[in-house]
Amino acid sequence: MAIMTATTHAPLVGIIMGSQSDWSTMEHAANTLRDLGVSFEAEVVSAHRTPDKLFSYAEAAAGRGIQVIIAGAGGAAHLPGMCAAKTVLPVLGVPVQSQALNGLDSLLSIVQMPGGVPVGTMAIGKAGAINAALLATQILALHDAKLLTAIEAFRERQTDTVLANPIPGVK
Numbered sequence: 001m002a003i004m005t006a007t008t009h010a011p012l013v014g015i016i017m018g019s020q021s022d023w024s025t026m027e028h029a030a031n032t033l034r035d036l037g038v039s040f041e042a043e044v045v046s047a048h049r050t051p052d053k054l055f056s057y058a059e060a061a062a063g064r065g066i067q068v069i070i071a072g073a074g075g076a077a078h079l080p081g082m083c084a085a086k087t088v089l090p091v092l093g094v095p096v097q098s099q100a101l102n103g104l105d106s107l108l109s110i111v112q113m114p115g116g117v118p119v120g121t122m123a124i125g126k127a128g129a130i131n132a133a134l135l136a137t138q139i140l141a142l143h144d145a146k147l148l149t150a151i152e153a154f155r156e157r158q159t160d161t162v163l164a165n166p167i168p169g170v171k
């Protein structure tokens with residue numbers, strides 16, 4: 001079942017994750033896309049528990065109009081790599097912070113793809129989820145002036161916030 005967070009327009013970005021337990025990380029990607037005005041869908045698709053669903057999702061994504069896939073997983077995180085193996089859409093992998101090894105297992109599982117099947121690997125956890133959404137938007141913005149403006153405005157706000165609060169702990 002899809003997590004009920006998808007935007008109403010035809011989704012350009014597909015967010016998938018290995019488990020419901022990944023949502024507390026991956027919702028940061030969803031929130032960032034929503035703030036930037038990017039249409040997306042979000043769904044649990046597990047490489048290990050629902051492998052057939054993963055194959056059908058990855059095979060059908062481009063035909064449904066998805067342009068970038070963000071895949072988050074933790075532990076033995078095969079989801080981004082297997083998804084990338086079944087589609088030529090860009091796949092951005094988000095290593096979810098695992099309890100046992102703090103996400104180092106997730107990071108190494110996702111980043112060490114064999115030559116020939118790339119996954120754009122983000123940072124572990126929340127920062128990675130946010131950056132996956134920003135990078136997906138930047139990819140879409142190559143052919144979408146509205147999204148380019150949204151990214152430029154985001155950067156400007158970010159810079160202004162830092163410059164307006166130069167002393168740590170004082171707002």
Ligand code: RP5
Nearest residue numbers: 018019021022073074075096
């Ligand atoms: C991975 O196993 C998921 O991506 C998740 O990060 C991890 C643990 O899943 P649960 O046992 O919490 O469902 O496949």
